[in-house]
Amino acid sequence: MSLLVLHTLRCIGFAGTARIAGAAGLTESEVESELIDLAVDGLVTHLPGEFGGWGLTDEGRVADAQRITGELESAQARPALTKAFHEFMVLNPELLDLCTAWQIRSNGILNDHSDIAYDGRVLGRFNDFHERAVVVCADLSAAQARFDRYRVRLTDALRRAAAGELEYVADGIGSYHAVWAELHEDLLATLGIPR
Amino acid sequence: MRWIRPIAAESQETADTVGGKADGLVVLHRLGLPVPPGFVITTEACRAFLRDGRPPDGLSDEVAAAKAGLGSATVSVRSGASVSMPGMMDTILNVDKRLMPSVEAVFSSWNTPRARTYRELHDIPHDLGTAVIVQAMVLGDRDEHSGTGVAFSRDPNTGARTPFGEVLFGHQGEDVVSGRARTHPLHELAEREPAVWAELLDALSRIEAHHRDACYVEFTFESGVLWLLQVRSGGYAGAAAVRVATDLAGEQVISRTEALLRVSPQHLVRTPRMTADHVLARGLGACPGVATGRVASTTDSAVRMAVEGPVILVRPETSPHDMRGLAAAAGVVTERGGPASHAAVVARSMGKPAVVGVSGFTIAEGTLITIDGTSGEIALGSQPSTTTADAHLARLLGWADDVSGDHTERAEAERLRAAHAVLSR
Structure with missing residues (x-):
């Protein structure tokens, strides 16, 4: 599920939890707890302000590319x-x-x-x-x-x-x-x- | 010849048979203008191909014989239906030996799902088929005196009576479309190839006189020799349509009545337009309106800078990652993409001025610029804009009041509609 949230955010750009949940097909609370874990790992960050929201860090982009490619190749x-x-x-x-x-x-x-x-x-x-x-x-x-x-x-x-x-x-x-x-x-x- | 017609001055065919593009080339021949030697395969041959799944009997032999008559090793193979479907069907350049497969590919491109959708949207019947034009290749990339371009007889943004367009030196036309090479404003042709320029101006003026309307041509020049590849007339919109009609009446090319009938009330919808003396760069207008702001070259900087004041997001192209940058920006510029690109669709949904396809546009972050999403023009600094009626519209509406006999104060569209009502009686 953590890859799903990470990768959804990779594809939709900065967004709030409701939008991530809608895109990923998860509940908001599921998304929120994943985001907290991902933030602890330094893969996502939350920006304040009108155009803010959750988004990937540079490390998050690298991690997503590795994991999503890994999933593709292993399947x-x-x-x-x-x-x-x-x-x-x-x-x-x-x-x-x-x-x-x-x-x-x-x-x-x-x-x-x-x-x-x-x-x-x-x-x-x-x-x-x-x-x-x-x-x-x-x-x-x-x-x-x-x-x-x-x-x-x-x-x-x-x-x-x-x-x-x-x-x-x-x-x-x-x-x-x-x-x-x-x-x-x-x-x-x-x-x-x-x- | 059963399936093939020459493209020549004496042709008697209609656009239904040979398509609009070939019909235009026949007109150019009649006007004595230079068109590369060629022939056209009829829409009937296309219909037979689409019905039977193979070329009609005799077509292949006719094509081989006609190609031998062109005296050119390589040819272009272009689609050309009786109604305009720009960009929907195939064009194949530099075909040397295997000509029939290219002809069949162009026939088949009539029925791609995308082309079918386009016809559904624009009320075009599915059973027309496309003609196929085969012409000797002329090479815009042959030497330093070669190139390719497009030219309008009058500025399509304003209607002003100055030729307008772009030229690409030393390249073929597909490089313009793909954005692989940077184009130059048309008037640079005057300095670099004065003979070609003079010939082009003469051609534009003869075509205008024939159609009694502004026109557009696609051209190539090869080793200093001009060739015309396509022609269209009319099609101007908004203030440009008003000005062209009023000027043509002023030049006594058309009557005032005809000028009034050529302008629809929808052309009177006012959008702000930039009035800058010097234009820095030019692309395609994708969402009308004028916006001024500081250049932000990433979505992050757009969001950051928007706190301080308006920004213009300038990107190679946009993706979903740029949504918040687009939301934060007052306007958007992209280097790549056309009027149906992601940036264009999103900008229109947000009602933000947008200019797309500004190839090779580089500008320092933070620079103050103004963009015009109608003309596609970009200027340095904060530039004035106007929505006021110009003298041409005032003149045209004066004629409208003369026709309707109603000189009371009303909305502009009302004045034009009243004149149309009288003229259509």
């Missing part, structure tokens, strides 16, 4: 994960196209979300996209089970967006775009691919 999952990563990268530009279409109309004007038919059409394409994303998520979690959490979170974001919480498309930390970007970061970190 002999690198070939399968690499293959699924390439599938992810095929989908990646399409997801960014979709987020852009959600934010900007084709005439270059920002989407003010007053045109329900247009938003419905874009969400329809998100649904279609998601069906294919779920297939890639299944390949990812077949390689390493922890990746299934992304399928859960992406599905949840889209369900909320469809129910009218439009910020779950591309705004804010729980949005489809944010979860997708965290998945991207996770894959790069796990496979040791530099940005």
Whole structure:
């Protein structure tokens, strides 16, 4: 569990316990006790202030890279994960196209979300996209089970967006775009691919 | 020829058959402008390929014969549908022997899931298929008198009547797209290759006269000889659309009525714009608005410095690690990435001005800069910005009131809509 918390923080950047818990699929109290242990080991630190939160130290990043690579190699999952990563990268530009279409109309004007038919059409394409994303998520979690959490979170974001919480498309930390970007970061970190 | 058409002045084909890109090249031929020798494989051939999973009978022989007629060992193979789908399909450069596999790859790129999604979003039918343009390669990287670039006949940010664009000396066009090499402002062509520059200006003016609108070309020059590879007209937005329409009417290229009809009420939405005398660097505007602040080159420094005053986060590109830096910053600049990059999507969700794709941008931490997320311009120091109507808009709205006969004080969009209502009667 300590690697899960450490690595979640590695992928999402600075965050509070509630957000880490949501991303990792743990309770806040589980996360909190892990964070205390990790802080004692000097792997995470807590910054105060408006933009503060828990984050990795330099030592924490090194430790995460070692442990997450160790887990990958001991499960002999690198070939399968690499293959699924390439599938992810095929989908990646399409997801960014979709987020852009959600934010900007084709005439270059920002989407003010007053045109329900247009938003419905874009969400329809998100649904279609998601069906294919779920297939890639299944390949990812077949390689390493922890990746299934992304399928859960992406599905949840889209369900909320469809129910009218439009910020779950591309705004804010729980949005489809944010979860997708965290998945991207996770894959790069796990496979040791530099940005 | 059953499946192939020449790209030549006498072509009678429509964009439905040969695609919009080839149609534009035919216009360039008619205007007597330089286009590399080439031919186009029709959308019908693509449809047959997509239906049967193999090239239609005879296509391969026709392609081989037409290629032999080009007198060039290497060719480019480009997609070109009847409707614009920028960046969605394949372009393959420097093809020498195995031409048909490249043609089939471009055909197949019509049906990638990404291209299908794009068509769904933009109401484009799935059964059109793409034409494929095969042209002799012209080499922007041949020698020191070679290069490649893009040029607008008028500034797409302001609509001002000055050519605008970028040029890359000694490289091929793909290096511009990939960000591998740093581009220069278009006007540097005037000093380095005056003959090419003069020819380019002449081409822009002839294309404008033909379309009676501002235009855009992609060009390559090889050993001092200019070639045009693609042309588009119109497509300006916001204040630039207003100015182009008003100026064209002033130049008596179009009527005032047409000027009014070319501007939509959405073009009148006002966003703050920077008014700087000297621009330090330029990228792509990804979220409109103007922001001034001190440069922070990491998320940590952005958060730290934001306590003292506004910061602009300047990163090679952004990732989830930069979220709190983005949250703390007043605006964001990235060296890599386009309008659909992570930084662009996040900046828009936060409503923060963003400039992306500023290749080779280096600047000292703490430097005060101002960015304009519409034009993609970056200037040193704190620069003024304006949202006030310029003279061009005032002029256009005066014409609108003349048409509607209503000179009372109303919102700008109302004045334009009233004129449109009269003109559409």
